[in-house]
Amino acid sequence: MSLKKRNFMSFRTFLVMMGIIVLWGGLIYRLLFLQIQSAPVLVKKAEKQQEAVLKVYPQRGKILDRNGNIFAVSMKVKSAFCVPSEVDELWRTAGKLARILDMPKSRLIHKLTRKSHFSWIKRKLTDEETSRIENEGMRGIYLVDEVKRFYPKASLLSHVVGFVNIDNEGLAGLEKSLDHFLRGKTGSATIIHDAKGRELYAKRDFIEKPEDGLDVYLTVDEVIQHIVEEELDKVYETYQAKGAVAIVVDVTNGDILAMANCPTFDLNLPGEFSADKRRNRALVDCYEPGSLFKIVIGAAALNENLISMNDLIDCEKGAYRIGGHTLHDSHPYDVLPFVSVIAKSSNIGCAKVASMMSRETFYHYIRQFGFGQTIGLPLEGELRGKVRNYQRWSGYSQTAMAMGQEIMVTPLQMVFAFATIANKGKKPVGRLIDRIVGPQNQLIRKNEIREGKSIVSPRTAMKLTQALKLVVSKSGTAYEARVEGYSVAGKTGTAQKVENGTYSHSKFLASFIGFVPADHPVLAIGVMVDEPKGKVYYGGQVAAPGFSVMAERILSYLKIPPEENADENLKQLEKRYAA
Amino acid sequence: MRDRYSLFLITMGLTLLGVTMVFSSSGVYADREFSDSLYFLKRELIWALIGFLSLSFAYRISLFKLQSWALVIFALSMLLIGLTYTDLGIKVGGAQRWLRFGPFNFQPSEFMKYALVILLAGYFGGQPDYAKGFWKGFIFSLFLIVISVLPILFQPDFGTAVMIAGGGFLMLFVAGVKVRYLGALILSVLPMLYFAIVCFPYRVNRIAAFLDPWKDPTGNGFQMVQSFLAIGRGGLSGVGLGESTQKLFYLPEAHTDFIFSILAEELGYIGSVLTIGAFIIFTVIAFGIALRTKHRFGHLLAAGCTFMICIQAILNIAVVTGTVPPKGIPLPFISFGGSNLMMNLIAVGLIMNVSKSLEQGILVEEGDKTLVTEKRWEKKAHPLRQSLSKYATL
Numbered sequence A: 001m002s003l004k005k006r007n008f009m010s011f012r013t014f015l016v017m018m019g020i021i022v023l024w025g026g027l028i029y030r031l032l033f034l035q036i037q038s039a040p041v042l043v044k045k046a047e048k049q050q051e052a053v054l055k056v057y058p059q060r061g062k063i064l065d066r067n068g069n070i071f072a073v074s075m076k077v078k079s080a081f082c083v084p085s086e087v088d089e090l091w092r093t094a095g096k097l098a099r100i101l102d103m104p105k106s107r108l109i110h111k112l113t114r115k116s117h118f119s120w121i122k123r124k125l126t127d128e129e130t131s132r133i134e135n136e137g138m139r140g141i142y143l144v145d146e147v148k149r150f151y152p153k154a155s156l157l158s159h160v161v162g163f164v165n166i167d168n169e170g171l172a173g174l175e176k177s178l179d180h181f182l183r184g185k186t187g188s189a190t191i192i193h194d195a196k197g198r199e200l201y202a203k204r205d206f207i208e209k210p211e212d213g214l215d216v217y218l219t220v221d222e223v224i225q226h227i228v229e230e231e232l233d234k235v236y237e238t239y240q241a242k243g244a245v246a247i248v249v250d251v252t253n254g255d256i257l258a259m260a261n262c263p264t265f266d267l268n269l270p271g272e273f274s275a276d277k278r279r280n281r282a283l284v285d286c287y288e289p290g291s292l293f294k295i296v297i298g299a300a301a302l303n304e305n306l307i308s309m310n311d312l313i314d315c316e317k318g319a320y321r322i323g324g325h326t327l328h329d330s331h332p333y334d335v336l337p338f339v340s341v342i343a344k345s346s347n348i349g350c351a352k353v354a355s356m357m358s359r360e361t362f363y364h365y366i367r368q369f370g371f372g373q374t375i376g377l378p379l380e381g382e383l384r385g386k387v388r389n390y391q392r393w394s395g396y397s398q399t400a401m402a403m404g405q406e407i408m409v410t411p412l413q414m415v416f417a418f419a420t421i422a423n424k425g426k427k428p429v430g431r432l433i434d435r436i437v438g439p440q441n442q443l444i445r446k447n448e449i450r451e452g453k454s455i456v457s458p459r460t461a462m463k464l465t466q467a468l469k470l471v472v473s474k475s476g477t478a479y480e481a482r483v484e485g486y487s488v489a490g491k492t493g494t495a496q497k498v499e500n501g502t503y504s505h506s507k508f509l510a511s512f513i514g515f516v517p518a519d520h521p522v523l524a525i526g527v528m529v530d531e532p533k534g535k536v537y538y539g540g541q542v543a544a545p546g547f548s549v550m551a552e553r554i555l556s557y558l559k560i561p562p563e564e565n566a567d568e569n570l571k572q573l574e575k576r577y578a579a
Numbered sequence B: 001m002r003d004r005y006s007l008f009l010i011t012m013g014l015t016l017l018g019v020t021m022v023f024s025s026s027g028v029y030a031d032r033e034f035s036d037s038l039y040f041l042k043r044e045l046i047w048a049l050i051g052f053l054s055l056s057f058a059y060r061i062s063l064f065k066l067q068s069w070a071l072v073i074f075a076l077s078m079l080l081i082g083l084t085y086t087d088l089g090i091k092v093g094g095a096q097r098w099l100r101f102g103p104f105n106f107q108p109s110e111f112m113k114y115a116l117v118i119l120l121a122g123y124f125g126g127q128p129d130y131a132k133g134f135w136k137g138f139i140f141s142l143f144l145i146v147i148s149v150l151p152i153l154f155q156p157d158f159g160t161a162v163m164i165a166g167g168g169f170l171m172l173f174v175a176g177v178k179v180r181y182l183g184a185l186i187l188s189v190l191p192m193l194y195f196a197i198v199c200f201p202y203r204v205n206r207i208a209a210f211l212d213p214w215k216d217p218t219g220n221g222f223q224m225v226q227s228f229l230a231i232g233r234g235g236l237s238g239v240g241l242g243e244s245t246q247k248l249f250y251l252p253e254a255h256t257d258f259i260f261s262i263l264a265e266e267l268g269y270i271g272s273v274l275t276i277g278a279f280i281i282f283t284v285i286a287f288g289i290a291l292r293t294k295h296r297f298g299h300l301l302a303a304g305c306t307f308m309i310c311i312q313a314i315l316n317i318a319v320v321t322g323t324v325p326p327k328g329i330p331l332p333f334i335s336f337g338g339s340n341l342m343m344n345l346i347a348v349g350l351i352m353n354v355s356k357s358l359e360q361g362i363l364v365e366e367g368d369k370t371l372v373t374e375k376r377w378e379k380k381a382h383p384l385r386q387s388l389s390k391y392a393t394l
Helices: A002-037 A039-050 A090-103 A105-112 A127-136 A175-178 A222-238 A290-303 A338-343 A345-354 A359-368 A395-401 A411-422 A456-469 A539-557 A566-578 B003-034 B039-060 B063-066 B068-083 B108-126 B127-130 B134-153 B159-177 B177-199 B203-213 B220-236 B259-292 B296-320 B340-360 B375-393
Strands: A051-056 A070-082 A121-123 A142-148 A185-194 A203-209 A215-218 A243-250 A255-262 A312-314 A319-322 A325-328 A336-337 A433-437 A443-446 A489-499 A502-515 A523-530 B089-092 B095-101 B104-106 B363-366 B369-370
Touching: A002 A039, A002 B220, A002 B259, A002 B296, A039 A051, A039 B220, A051 A456, A070 A127, A090 A105, A090 A121, A090 A127, A090 A215, A090 B095, A105 A121, A127 A142, A175 A222, A222 A243, A222 A255, A222 A523, A222 A539, A243 A411, A243 A539, A255 A539, A255 B134, A290 A338, A290 A345, A290 A359, A290 A395, A290 A411, A290 A456, A290 A489, A290 A502, A290 A539, A312 A338, A312 B259, A319 A345, A336 A338, A336 A566, A338 A345, A338 A456, A338 A566, A345 A395, A345 B375, A359 A395, A411 A456, A411 A502, A411 A523, A456 A489, A456 A566, A489 A539, A502 A539, A523 A539, A539 B127, B003 B039, B003 B259, B003 B340, B039 B340, B063 B108, B063 B296, B063 B340, B068 B095, B068 B108, B068 B134, B104 B340, B108 B127, B108 B134, B108 B159, B108 B296, B127 B134, B159 B177, B159 B296, B177 B203, B220 B259, B259 B296, B296 B340, B340 B363
Parallel strands: none
Antiparallel strands: A051 A185, A070 A121, A070 A142, A185 A203, A215 A433, A243 A255, A243 A523, A312 A336, A319 A325, A433 A443, A489 A502, A502 A523, B089 B095, B095 B104
16 A cells, blocks of 8 residues: 555656756757757847948048148047936936937937837037936936037138038038048948947947048138138228238249138138128129229230320210210229329220220120129139120120129239239139148148239239229328339229119229239239228228238238338339329 | 756856856946946846745745735735836836836836735635535636736736736646647637737737748847847857847847847857756746645645746747747846846745655644644634635635
């Protein structure tokens, strides 16, 4: 009995044990199926779930001045995002973020509760914001590396440099036109990420390595740009003008040394300024140039030997009827030598000189000086201006153009016309980019200085320069453009603006373009003030003083020695032509 | 003789493997959740220490005393389970399974597993004749099982309830309850089980997800799919200890119920088979002790403890490999979970205790009645044992 019972119990236990061992065996078999047979399929599925292709952003190239001063640079910054499902303590998190980022709490709540796995909180944080978020260590809030464009000089050269959008795509200026150089190449890498989308390993498996963008060196000189902007702003403020432009060109090689616009804007906050303020008026606006254009008539007439410097021209005592229009001079003159017609800016005199030329010749010179075509700087939206073909001119057109009407030019074109005279009749080829350099400082492309085309003979240029020097004499229209110790050649312009189809008597474009030192020119400087307010509106009064200060400061910065007898020479010149 | 030491070493080995795997699978999660990657490791180590102390206590305790205290232990665990329904209980994911115990959480149902084993072993061990009877043997012991399982079922903790009931059922079988009673029981339980599943939509979903987890890999099938991916990623030799990627928030409960998936991923087929091999050796040694013990209480106690551990382990691995529908059952010695580890170690201590007592000649069977060699057993334990028996006869 006892034996039977004992065996009975042990037998059942033994049965259970065998059953359990069989189950263990079954599990081993099941694992064989999962880990060996199905493994390839499962591994592939796991990879698909864990691997992601990530874009790796390159460093955008820098924009620098000719001496390597930085206008635009890229920096690694952090951006904050959240994984809404992970966020706990919603209100506290939102409150903390609101304090750190200075954002409304309601907007943060909205971002933190979005139905997605990813939601930007704020992109491109400041260092302080980054460290505070790191210190708080809020759940569900993460930081990620991004590249932020930073403009250390803020508004300096802003209209030329331009800016990018939040994804670092160029939107304006050089940032846009040179985007393909600056941008670099976005690479990609395979990363392993966890279930919350965070990258696991520091080491990335690059499919394609990112290539950093190229650095662009400009011909602009930061110091000159600064001087020009500072002085232009004073003029702009004094006259409460609608706009103002100043351009400085090295006449010997066409380098743009400065290009300034008023009003201006901060490149770091482009969105806070209207499009009007961001416009580069130097080349996207065109105006009737007014008396500035007289240098073209003068150069053409002299070059064609139609007139000599001393030829007398009857200026009709200030009123002259031609082609159904009556021309006026601001001051009535009787008879003036040609040189004084330019110096005193007589409309009637110039109209008469213009009428000496055939239409074809006049048109030829207008085109030769570059009007009606762009200078060709690598900037978006440069206008060609408006030059009508001579076949479509009316009988009055030539007269009008002699006074700088019926033609539209950009400030840049006008400055280059002066640079042509300064450069002994050779029109310099405009240069804004000096060189493009790779990330390891290797030269990628050098923008070589090109020999300019000869427009007028050196003799013509020299003669015209004499006339332009007289503009800056006591008897000229722009005595205020003089620079102590240097000879200055230049021309004023006071163009009436067209308003409702007729020439306005209250809206002017006051300008002065000149070059220094007049006999061995280095710089051509143009100052144009659009719609100065008040009773003073002549180019010689509004723009010329600005020119003078700019020229003085730039010459001293460039260490160009003063001429010993600049004043003497001017007085002699005056005497010679006064006779 | 030496088998209880082998059992101890196997248990130690599995626990060490468990501690390692808990650290590996919980480190990143703990760092993120508690800013301390050692959070779970520390707790598991403390529980392991407590567990091994408890093991040595269970190893030394007098089995006769244990038998006589069986009813008290059972009542105590009922009380503890009852407490989970009060304010002392902690609600986790809609289920009240935990009691706060100082800095630790304690799951009373773990306690109940072995309380039931001790109670049934004590009951059948004391009165060998009861086992064959219908009322005293089958119905009364079934009643004991049902009242121990019901409060757990309503926590709700279906998995643990099923596991405890299964262990109890095997004990009835081993104790000698007639097979036709047990067969009838199975037949009558099946429809109940069916309704228990159908009436709770989440269980229906779980079953559906079990049948085809790939149908809804981001919803109900998510955990199963992630478990498959982990196990599959392991391949033959594994991705290497600590190198699991599935533990990085892909696989939920990676350090608790699904720790075996991570083990399989990191250590591969070789590692998972070796782990199962260790469990098989454990099974064989533990059953060997039970089989050699002719003393009814000792035999039933050793066998019951072994059932409980083996059922848990098999069910757990079957769940993570998608062999049976998902249930929340930890893997003994390996999953993170303090009270589970402690109670399983106590069970090992009891099995070793049986082996020791057998060797010391304390447990001897003669005829129909247990020969009592220890005097204290007769003197002090008798009244309680008597009362238990009386209670059963009522």
